[in-house]
Amino acid sequence: MNEFWEQTILEPLRELGRQAVTSLSSLMGMLVLILLGLAIGWVAKVVVYRVLRALQFDRLCDRLGVGPEIERLGLARSSSYLAGQIVQGVIVLTALLAGLTAMRSEWTQNLVERFFLYLPHFLAAVVILVAGALVSRFLGRSTLIAAVNAGMPSARLLAGLVRFFVMTLAVVVALDELGIGRTTIIVTFAITFGGLVTAAAIAFGLGARELARDLLQAHFRPTTPPEDKDTMQHL
Amino acid sequence: MAEEVLAAQVREQVAALGTAEIVVGIPSYNNVRTIGHVVRAAHAGLLKYFADRRALIVNSDGGSKDHTREAAEQAQLDTQGLLLVSHPLQPVHRLTTPYHGVPGKGSAFRTIFQIAEMVGARACVVVDADLRSVAPEWFDLLLRPVLERDFDYVAPYYKRHKYDGTITNSIVYPLTRALYGRRVRQPIGGDFGLSSRLVQRLLSRDVWATDVARYGIDIWMTTTAIAENFRVCQAYLGAKIHDAKDPGSDLSAMLAQVVGSVFDLMETYSNVWRNVFGSLPAPLFGFPFEVGLEPVSIDLPRMRAAFAQGCRDLRPVYEQAIPAHILKELTDCASLPPERFVLREETWASVVYEFALAYHRRAITREHLLKSLTPLYLGWVASFARQTEPESAAQVEDRIERLCLVYEQLKPPLLSRWDAGKR
Numbered sequence: 001m002n003e004f005w006e007q008t009i010l011e012p013l014r015e016l017g018r019q020a021v022t023s024l025s026s027l028m029g030m031l032v033l034i035l036l037g038l039a040i041g042w043v044a045k046v047v048v049y050r051v052l053r054a055l056q057f058d059r060l061c062d063r064l065g066v067g068p069e070i071e072r073l074g075l076a077r078s079s080s081y082l083a084g085q086i087v088q089g090v091i092v093l094t095a096l097l098a099g100l101t102a103m104r105s106e107w108t109q110n111l112v113e114r115f116f117l118y119l120p121h122f123l124a125a126v127v128i129l130v131a132g133a134l135v136s137r138f139l140g141r142s143t144l145i146a147a148v149n150a151g152m153p154s155a156r157l158l159a160g161l162v163r164f165f166v167m168t169l170a171v172v173v174a175l176d177e178l179g180i181g182r183t184t185i186i187v188t189f190a191i192t193f194g195g196l197v198t199a200a201a202i203a204f205g206l207g208a209r210e211l212a213r214d215l216l217q218a219h220f221r222p223t224t225p226p227e228d229k230d231t232m233q234h235l
Numbered sequence: 236m237a238e239e240v241l242a243a244q245v246r247e248q249v250a251a252l253g254t255a256e257i258v259v260g261i262p263s264y265n266n267v268r269t270i271g272h273v274v275r276a277a278h279a280g281l282l283k284y285f286a287d288r289r290a291l292i293v294n295s296d297g298g299s300k301d302h303t304r305e306a307a308e309q310a311q312l313d314t315q316g317l318l319l320v321s322h323p324l325q326p327v328h329r330l331t332t333p334y335h336g337v338p339g340k341g342s343a344f345r346t347i348f349q350i351a352e353m354v355g356a357r358a359c360v361v362v363d364a365d366l367r368s369v370a371p372e373w374f375d376l377l378l379r380p381v382l383e384r385d386f387d388y389v390a391p392y393y394k395r396h397k398y399d400g401t402i403t404n405s406i407v408y409p410l411t412r413a414l415y416g417r418r419v420r421q422p423i424g425g426d427f428g429l430s431s432r433l434v435q436r437l438l439s440r441d442v443w444a445t446d447v448a449r450y451g452i453d454i455w456m457t458t459t460a461i462a463e464n465f466r467v468c469q470a471y472l473g474a475k476i477h478d479a480k481d482p483g484s485d486l487s488a489m490l491a492q493v494v495g496s497v498f499d500l501m502e503t504y505s506n507v508w509r510n511v512f513g514s515l516p517a518p519l520f521g522f523p524f525e526v527g528l529e530p531v532s533i534d535l536p537r538m539r540a541a542f543a544q545g546c547r548d549l550r551p552v553y554e555q556a557i558p559a560h561i562l563k564e565l566t567d568c569a570s571l572p573p574e575r576f577v578l579r580e581e582t583w584a585s586v587v588y589e590f591a592l593a594y595h596r597r598a599i600t601r602e603h604l605l606k607s608l609t610p611l612y613l614g615w616v617a618s619f620a621r622q623t624e625p626e627s628a629a630q631v632e633d634r635i636e637r638l639c640l641v642y643e644q645l646k647p648p649l650l651s652r653w654d655a656g657k658r
Contacts, residue, residue, distance in 0.1 A: 063597045068555075138600070141552065145606045148548050149487040151541060155548050233477055233531075234402045234486060235423055235450070235493070 030099035037095020041088040049084035057083065065137050066130075125174040132170020136163040165193075240342075240443075241349055245332045249353050252328050257281065257290040257378060258356040260347030262340050263307065263364035264297040269478045270364045271310035274329070277362065278312045280374030281327045285382075293350050294331040294364075295343035303364070304331045339449035344456075348434045358382050359434055360389075363425040368476035376470035376521045377428035387465035389428030390419045390457060392519055393475035397623055397631040398531045401616045402493055404635050406587055407454055410497060413642035415461045415504070416511040419469060423453035423493065426472065433465050450489050451496030458497075462504040471521030476529055490612060491605035498594040498605075509650055513643060538617035539576060543569040545610020552607045556593035561585050565611065568618075578618035584641045586611055588649045595653060 052058075061067040061079035076082035097115065100108040140163035147155035172189045176182055204212055241249070259277045263270050274292060281290045294307040308331050330350070336342040344361060351359040358381040362369055380386040403423055411422045429437075437456060442448075447455045460467050501508065546553075546569040553562055564582050571577070593604055623631045 059596075063599070065599070141600075141603055144548060145552065145603055146487075148541075148544055149606060149609045151537070151544070153544075155544070233399050234489065235400060235425070 026103045029102040033095050033099040033102060034092075037092045037098075041091035041095070044091055045084035045088035047084075048087045049080050052080035052083055053078075065134060069133055069137060121177050121179065125177045128170055128174040128177060132167055132174070136166035136170070139163070139166055239349070240335050240345055241353075242332070242335070245330075245350075246353070248330060248332075249350055252291060252330070252354060254289060255291040255328065255354040256288040256357050257285055257382075258347065258351040258354065258359045259290065259292045259374065260344065260351070260359060260361040261292070261294045261307070261364050262297070262334075262343030262347070262361065263294055263299060263303045265299045265301045265303060266364035266478065267299070267301040267303045267306045269367055270294070270303050270307045273362060273364055273366055273369050274307050274310040275312050276369045276371055277374055278310075278327050278329075280371035282312075283371050284375040285378065289328075291328045291330060291350070291354060291356075293347050294329075295334045295346040296331065297338055297343060298333060304333075307331050337444055337448035339452070341443065341448035341452035341455075344452050345438070345443055345448070348438050351431070351434055352438060355431075356434075357431050358428060359431070360428045361426065363477070365478040366426075366476070367478060368474045369426075370473070373426065373470075373472050376472060377426065380468050380470065380520055381428050381430045384468075385430075385466065386428075386468045386518075387430040387433045388457070388460035388467045389520075390467065390469050390517070391421050391424035391426045391475070392469040392471045392521070392523075393421055393424065394473060394526045394528065394628070395475055396528045396531045397626070397628055398533050398616075398620055399475075399528075401619070402490060402612070405583065405612070405615055405619065405638070406494060407497060408635070409584070409639040409642040410587060410591075411454070411458065411461075412514045412639050413646050414501065414508040414511065415458065416508075416514045417461045417467060418514050418516045418639075419457055419461065419467060421469075422457040424475070425453060427453075427456065428470070429456070430465075433460060436463065436465075445499070446492040446496050450492040451499075454493060454496050455500065458500045458504065462500075462507045468518040468520060471519060471523045473524065474526040474528055487606050487609040490609055491602065494590070494608060495594075495601065495605050498591050501591060502595065505653065509653075512646065514639070533616075533620050535617050535620060536573070538613040538620075539573060541610045542614030542617060545607070545614070549607050549610065552599065552603060555598045556604060556607075557586065557589045561589065565614070568614070573621075576618055576621055578615050580638045580641045581645070583615045583618075584638065584645050586615075587642075588645060592649070592652055 057080050058078050067079045140159045143162045144159035147158050175185050296304050334343045334346040358378050360377045377389050380389045546566050
């Protein structure tokens with residue numbers, strides 16, 4: 001009777017207790033790691049923000065065109081602050097992953113492993129998006145200034161289109177890197193882009209026949225240009 | 236040691252010529268209509284005024300496609316009609332050579348200066364190849380202060396139409412004068428006399444791959460001469476009449492290169508101009524006389540429209556460079572009717588200084604900043620032209636003098652903000 005009691009009741013209860021203690025210690029370990037990560041992350045954010053501000057990192061970003069873009073998108077109150085937030089995020093994420101590893105369960109191990117396999121793609125996508133934002137801003141502004149100096153009435157529209165296309169291209173490449181709806185996105189982009197070009201060509205052909213004829217004539221059969229109304233020498 | 240840019244064949248030609256006391260340089264690009272006249276004027280000037288000195292005329296061509304080089308080589312001078320008092324003792328040699336490097340006037344000058352150095356010239360004069368008003372007397376006026384009065388740099392002083400040379404009148408002259416304290420009225424005139432000392436100094440500088448090699452060469456030479464304490468004077472040359480302007484010339488690129496060069500020089504010589512307040516006249520040689528000037532037509536509605544579009548469409552760019560109160564003044568001006576369209580002198584001088592500060596602190600990409608100045612510049616020209624329409628040349632000159640004084644008055648705040656490097 002005693003043996004039966006020992007095997008069927010007490011032993012499972014002891015096993016449950018051992019497992020509960022193990023799980024509780026893992027859980028405690030995870031909580032400690034996450035709390036530590038949060039604390040270190042907060043301190044690191046403040047330190048990075050203050051150091052970068054002292055080094056005039058915001059001015060550098062403003063020159064590169066990153067600062068105004070961050071402000072425009074409402075990402076952070078300044079480039080230094082955003083850099084601090086990124087460092088904080090990385091530390092907290094690392095702590096979270098370390099905490100999950102401390103759980104020592106198959107599910108958490110699997111999650112951490114998959115995260116690290118996906119991380120390079122994620123970072124590449126972020127770099128592509130940042131580079132795309134910078135290039136689109138630069139090309140958009142170049143187009144705007146050149147179009148205004150050429151006296152084109154639709155300068156802002158043209159610059160906006162340039163920015164939109166460069167940014168769209170960057171988003172498509174970034175999503176492709178992340179493996180999100182790869183085929184669908186490429187096909188959608190090709191159809192949309194092709195459609196827009198065709199629509200623009202038809203619109204130009206139908207709505208601006210005179211202009212198209214004049215442009216082609218000027219290119220292939222140039223005639224004497226009209227007299228310049230402005231004969232001043234600027235230099 | 237300056238980098239060698241002369242081709243071996245040219246070096247041989249120059250070596251065969253031996254020495255020359257005077258070098259006349261004519262940079263050219265597609266100037267077949269006028270270069271013959273310029274070469275003949277130079278030749279006549281040398282025979283008439285410097286008959287006893289060995290001289291060389293150099294045409295440095297940028298790859299013209301209209302037979303400019305052939306026209307320069309074949310230009311004949313009829314000495315019978317010159318009425319020379321003294322018989323020429325020394326022949327005038329000629330040399331035509333393509334230049335190498337960045338396409339532009341500056342690269343052509345570099346080739347001319349290297350040849351001048353090779354032949355040991357005491358004085359060098361450079362004149363534009365598109366001049367229709369150049370006369371033999373110009374060479375006397377540009378060379379004699381160097382050869383006989385020990386000046387290093389002779390800048391031109393012209394009579395020009397009131398609407399001509401607006402970049403000079405509204406930006407380069409007032410700004411150079413306020414910064415460096417010398418009143419050189421035509422700092423980017425294009426026709427200059429230089430001493431061998433100055434030529435050597437210019438050749439020793441590593442600037443020939445920058446905008447200096449293009450439209451920036453004139454202001455670079457003038458600023459270098461003033462800021463490095465070379466002896467600078469001016470020569471009255473009368474009217475400056477060019478060939479019809481090149482329809483392909485891009486105002487925006489030209490303005491960006493000239494203004495960019497001035498702003499670059501502000502960085503180079505900040506230790507010089509920070510100690511200069513007020514300005515002094517530069518000595519003027521020659522006899523000022525009145526001349527008839529060709530009429531200039533000006534398209535005011537187009538300029539006002541460009542200004543208004545700039546204020547509207549380029550606002551995000553200007554917000555990076557210009558304080559809000561000045562931007563508001565510009566925007567208000569853009570909405571004025573044509574008959575009341577006026578941009579104040581203080582506003583314009585402030586705009587130029589704000590652009591200089593924005594360039595200094597790299598508020599945005601420098602190329603964008605410089606090219607975005609074009610609509611504002613056209614607005615100033617439109618305002619200036621409207622206000623000066625009924626005025627005589629002397630009254631317009633007084634108006635330019637007032638603008639210069641405004642630049643000088645606004646210099647101290649510029650200096651304090653230059654050091655702070657912020658708005």
